[in-house]
Amino acid sequence: MKKSLLILMFLSAGLFVGALFIGPKIINPFSLSPLSLKILIYIRLPRVVVSILMGAALGASGAVLQGFLRNPLADPYILGLSGGAALLATGGILLGATGFGLFTIPLLAFSGSILTGIMVGLLGYRRGMLLPERLLLAGVGLGFLFSALLMLLMSISSDEGLRRAILWIFGDLSMADWSLIPYGMVIITGGLILSIWRAKGLNALMLGDEIAHSLGFSPYRERLLLFISVGLMTAASVSLGGLVGFIGLLVPHIVRFLAGADAKVVIPFSALTGGVMLCIADTVGRTIMAPMELPSGIITAIIGAPYFLYLLRRREILGGG
Numbered sequence: 001m002k003k004s005l006l007i008l009m010f011l012s013a014g015l016f017v018g019a020l021f022i023g024p025k026i027i028n029p030f031s032l033s034p035l036s037l038k039i040l041i042y043i044r045l046p047r048v049v050v051s052i053l054m055g056a057a058l059g060a061s062g063a064v065l066q067g068f069l070r071n072p073l074a075d076p077y078i079l080g081l082s083g084g085a086a087l088l089a090t091g092g093i094l095l096g097a098t099g100f101g102l103f104t105i106p107l108l109a110f111s112g113s114i115l116t117g118i119m120v121g122l123l124g125y126r127r128g129m130l131l132p133e134r135l136l137l138a139g140v141g142l143g144f145l146f147s148a149l150l151m152l153l154m155s156i157s158s159d160e161g162l163r164r165a166i167l168w169i170f171g172d173l174s175m176a177d178w179s180l181i182p183y184g185m186v187i188i189t190g191g192l193i194l195s196i197w198r199a200k201g202l203n204a205l206m207l208g209d210e211i212a213h214s215l216g217f218s219p220y221r222e223r224l225l226l227f228i229s230v231g232l233m234t235a236a237s238v239s240l241g242g243l244v245g246f247i248g249l250l251v252p253h254i255v256r257f258l259a260g261a262d263a264k265v266v267i268p269f270s271a272l273t274g275g276v277m278l279c280i281a282d283t284v285g286r287t288i289m290a291p292m293e294l295p296s297g298i299i300t301a302i303i304g305a306p307y308f309l310y311l312l313r314r315r316e317i318l319g320g321g
Helices: 002-021 034-068 081-095 101-124 132-155 162-169 181-197 199-206 209-214 219-241 247-259 263-287 296-314
Strands: none
Touching: 002 034, 002 263, 034 181, 034 199, 034 219, 034 247, 034 263, 081 101, 081 132, 081 162, 081 219, 101 132, 101 219, 132 162, 181 199, 181 219, 181 263, 199 209, 199 219, 199 263, 209 219, 247 263, 247 296, 263 296
16 A cells, blocks of 8 residues: 555656646756746646646545545535536626636635535534535535526627636636635645544544444534535635546545545545646646647546446446455
8 A cells, every 4th residue: 555655656746747848838857948937937837736736625525525425426516516616607707707807707716616515504404413415415406506507697698708618617727827826725725634634533424423423523513624624625626727527536436446445544645646637637638639728627527437437337436346
C-alpha cells in the first residue's frame, strides 16, 4: 500500500510539472523566451492550479459522501449542489450580469451551491437527525428541478452568451486566472481540513449509526460537519471552473483499491488523485484538438464512463465477487 501511494505522489508531481509545458505550444523548460515565460505564468500555471484545486475538492467530497451516505455511487453533485450553482451562474451569464466584475459568475455559482446545500439539509433533517436517505432524495429532486429550469432558461435565451454558458456547464478552464485562486484555495482547504478532522467519525458512520453512537460519536453532529465540508468544497470547485463530472465518483474507488478504506487515508489521497485526474483532463482537452479546446468535463466523462462501466462489470464498487 505504501509503495502504491508513494508512486502516486511522485507521479502526481511529475504530471503537474509536465502540464505546465504541454499544450498547443510545447514549451522547452531549458530555453524559456519572454513569451514562453508569460504563457507559463499567466496562462498555464493558473489553469494547472485551478485544475488541482477543483479535482482535489471533487475527489475528497466524493470520498466523504460515499462514506456518510453509505452509497458507493454517490458523488459531489448528487445532492443537487451543482444544479443550484449552474442555475444561478448560467442565469447570470445569459443576462450579462457584471455587478461584481470578474467575480460575478463565480459568486453566483458559489451562492447557488450554498443555498442548495441549505435547502437539502433542511429537507434531509427529521427527528433531530440528518437522514442519508432523505438527503439523497432531496438532492436528486432539487437537481431535476434545477435542470428543468436551466433548460428553460437556455431555450428562451438568445445566442449571445449561450456558448459561454454551455462551456461553463461542461467545465471549461480556459478562463482561469489568478484573481479567484486565493479565495477558492482558502475555502477548499478549509473544507478538506474539516473532513480530515472528522475522518474517525466518518469511519464510524460507515459501520452504521448505532455502532457510531456506541463508539462515542453523534451521527447527527458528524453528518452535519461532513455535509458542511462537502458543501464548501463543491461550491468552491464549481465557482472556479464550472461542472466536472465523474471525478468525485471514480477517484475514491481507485484510492480505496490502492490504500484500503480508512477515511484518514482515503480523503487526502482522493484529493491528490482528483487533482491529478483533472489536471490530465485539462491538458488533454487543450492539446488534442489544438487550437480548439475541449472542456475538461467532456474529457473526464470520456475517460470516466468506460472505467465506471468496467467497475460495474467487475462488481468492484458493489462489493461483489
